[in-house]
Amino acid sequence: ISAKNPTINVRMPGEALSDGALGTQIRVKNQRSGRTIKARVIGPGQVEVAM
Numbered sequence: 001i002s003a004k005n006p007t008i009n010v011r012m013p014g015e016a017l018s019d020g021a022l023g024t025q026i027r028v029k030n031q032r033s034g035r036t037i038k039a040r041v042i043g044p045g046q047v048e049v050a051m
Helices: none
Strands: 002-005 008-011 014-016 025-030 036-043 046-049
Antiparallel strands (some): 002 008, 036 046
């Protein structure tokens, strides 16, 4: 999982809860906090959340 804006870039491990095509939103579980969030697929094995 990555979250970024022009001044910061944060990466953390996560687990996709479903498959998703490039550009689609999927639910992802943050493996550190256990929280489930929605993220946009940006590549194989990569998602991004808006900040």
